[in-house]
Amino acid sequence: xxxxxxxxxxxxxxxxxxxxxxxxxxxxxxxxxxxxxxxxxxxxxxxxxxxxxxxxxxxxxxxxxxxxxxxxxxxxxxxxxxxxxxxxxxxxxxxxxxxxxxxxxxxxxxxxxxxxxxxxxxxxxxxxxxxxxxxxxxxxxxxxxxxxxxxxxxxxxxxxxxxxxxxxxxxxxxxxxxxxxxxxxxxxxxxxxxxxxxxxxxxxxxxxxxxxxxxxxxx
Amino acid sequence: xxxxxxxxxxxxxxxxxxxxxxxxxxxxxxxxxxxxxxxxxxxxxxxxxxxxxxxxxxxxxxxxxxxxxxxxxxxxxxxxxxxxxxxxxxxxxxxxxxxxxxxxxxxxxxxxxxxxxxxxxxxxxxxxxxxxxxxxxxxxxxxxxxxxxxxxxxxxxxxxxxxxxxxxxxxxxxxxxxxxxxxxxxxxxxxxxxxxxxxxxxxxxxxxxxxxxxxxxxxxxxxxxxxxxxxxxxxxxxxxxxxxxxxxxxxxxxxxxxxxxxxxxxxxxxxxxxxxxxxxxxxxxxxxxxxxxxxxxxxxxxxxxxxxxxxxxxxxxxxxxxxxxxxxxxxxxxxxxxxxxxxxxxxxxxxxxxxxxxxxxxxxxxxxxxxxxxxxxxxxxxxxxxxxxxxxxxxxxxxxxxxxxxxxxxxxxxxxxxxxxxxxxxxxxxxxxxxxxxxxxxxxxxxxxxxxxxxxxxxxxxxxxx
Numbered sequence: 307x308x309x310x311x312x313x314x315x316x317x318x319x320x321x322x323x324x325x326x327x328x329x330x331x332x333x334x335x336x337x338x339x340x341x342x343x344x345x346x347x348x349x350x351x352x353x354x355x356x357x358x359x360x361x362x363x364x365x366x367x368x369x370x371x372x373x374x375x376x377x378x379x380x381x382x383x384x385x386x387x388x389x390x391x392x393x394x395x396x397x398x399x400x401x402x403x404x405x406x407x408x409x410x411x412x413x414x415x416x417x418x419x420x421x422x423x424x425x426x427x428x429x430x431x432x433x434x435x436x437x438x439x440x441x442x443x444x445x446x447x448x449x450x451x452x453x454x455x456x457x458x459x460x461x462x463x464x465x466x467x468x469x470x471x472x473x474x475x476x477x478x479x480x481x482x483x484x485x486x487x488x489x490x491x492x493x494x495x496x497x498x499x500x501x502x503x504x505x506x507x508x509x510x511x512x513x514x515x516x517x518x519x520x521x522x523x524x525x
Numbered sequence: 526x527x528x529x530x531x532x533x534x535x536x537x538x539x540x541x542x543x544x545x546x547x548x549x550x551x552x553x554x555x556x557x558x559x560x561x562x563x564x565x566x567x568x569x570x571x572x573x574x575x576x577x578x579x580x581x582x583x584x585x586x587x588x589x590x591x592x593x594x595x596x597x598x599x600x601x602x603x604x605x606x607x608x609x610x611x612x613x614x615x616x617x618x619x620x621x622x623x624x625x626x627x628x629x630x631x632x633x634x635x636x637x638x639x640x641x642x643x644x645x646x647x648x649x650x651x652x653x654x655x656x657x658x659x660x661x662x663x664x665x666x667x668x669x670x671x672x673x674x675x676x677x678x679x680x681x682x683x684x685x686x687x688x689x690x691x692x693x694x695x696x697x698x699x700x701x702x703x704x705x706x707x708x709x710x711x712x713x714x715x716x717x718x719x720x721x722x723x724x725x726x727x728x729x730x731x732x733x734x735x736x737x738x739x740x741x742x743x744x745x746x747x748x749x750x751x752x753x754x755x756x757x758x759x760x761x762x763x764x765x766x767x768x769x770x771x772x773x774x775x776x777x778x779x780x781x782x783x784x785x786x787x788x789x790x791x792x793x794x795x796x797x798x799x800x801x802x803x804x805x806x807x808x809x810x811x812x813x814x815x816x817x818x819x820x821x822x823x824x825x826x827x828x829x830x831x832x833x834x835x836x837x838x839x840x841x842x843x844x845x846x847x848x849x850x851x852x853x854x855x856x857x858x859x860x861x862x863x864x865x866x867x868x869x870x871x872x873x874x875x876x877x878x879x880x881x882x883x884x885x886x887x888x889x890x891x892x893x894x895x896x897x898x899x900x901x902x903x904x905x906x907x908x909x910x911x912x913x914x915x916x917x918x919x920x921x922x923x924x925x926x927x928x929x930x931x932x933x934x935x936x937x938x939x940x941x942x943x944x945x946x947x948x949x950x951x952x953x954x955x956x957x958x959x960x961x962x963x964x965x966x967x968x969x970x971x972x973x974x975x976x977x978x979x980x981x982x983x984x985x986x987x988x989x990x991x
Binding site for chain 2: 328
């Protein structure tokens, strides 16, 4: 996905760009509202992450002003957690909000939810042997059969599909998949790997156990 | 606790004597004093006038008796004229005594009647005791020539005073009636005048107290000039209040911004580091850092929410709230979080309406639903049902988590109190407190129970139906 991040704190912006990059997203950074306008004029984005407090104005005012021109979905990043602010952001045309500091898996989940709602998720097919995996639709097609995958299965399969042939440790997978406050143990990874193996059965793709190291998907 | 706060404020104003009563009493006292004085004056006038009338008649009678004196062959003779006595009888039925004497020689009448000292020409008056009575007496002296000798003759006429007093008392009584009537009329009128001059004050008070919670506009009502200092002071106060509310909101926003932005940097950096380090011990450390950041940010949110709930509950907004729409909105907002654990939020909705502050109710539900998602195992269902029954609207949130354990429900709603099944879940223990406070501000309550079907917890938000 291509993001526009509007955030005035350079350090935070840097690390968000870097972190989203790890998930394979392209992120442009604008430090001010006028900067953001300039970016929006020359490029198309899937999603805008908009901070509320910016040096040249309030992010929500910007939203209210430019809602009729810009159709890109917006998730407001807010440092405030006051209820009234949240409601205010949604009223003024934001699609969703997320409170700083945010969990990147939650941000990702919210982005997907917003894009799904807006119908803006691009078709994205990954061929896995004889099967076709559509992460955005959450389906795995294999011959005539279409299997619905659950959220965690989708995310796990996505990590494997993006890193074919690479050994991924259980703890790596854990960190990529689950929000840090979730009560997930490495056993859960085994459960989800087991399910994926069952669903991929016969497609010519295998998730191998690399003893003592983790798992590897081999095509 | 917040409602109690409001009534504390009302109790703080201990009224002194009401102005209306004070003014009315003051005016009444003045009127009473005036009435008393005027009654006293009328009474003394009446007494004096009656006395003077009696004196005049006594003097005239005595003089007319004295005029009948003549000397006849060396003897002093007199006639008691009927008219003299009938004049005295005209005033009242009082008894009359008389005595005519030449020196100590009593010619006729009551020998023991001693008149006041007298000189020729002028009648002299006196009030004196006679035969256990109090009489008004007049003496007139006339000198008669008898046998070529000048004989001074004293005519003394006395009358009891009962009749005169009666007349004076009658007049005084009339005056008393009149005074009482004037007094009552004046008190009534002053009460009315006081009330009507204080009316602008009451209308102003009413105008201020019926304002909405956030209406801090200056008062623009016309009023008597005496009230203008109060109006100006009120307006200045509201101005300052508005300013300080704005400042504290700005402060909270600014504080949140300053705290959360560095937390966000720490969290993000830790996540990036988590991807690059290989060693499990270091990963553990980073995970702990992330959890600690999440913990403090959640606490900060809930502290702010808690402050917000207390603040809004003090002056509760009253608007119609459509609970199904509200529940759908909250569920939609939390669905992405739930989906991360493959938890479904299932809504079962039937119409329900309440009256109150939508933002508070929303906040209560969000805290309860957030809790349910947090404590639910992955791939379970959190059920939210909305309905109406028995004069109450109810939103029930049930999950398939560990439930509340054996602890009494009241304990769990205490501030910073967490149940015994919370191990491994980030939380501040304020969620249920916030929900409970938001509901009780509406006259509702939070019920903690068991989810009979799924085996987890069931939390019900109960509000009086609109």
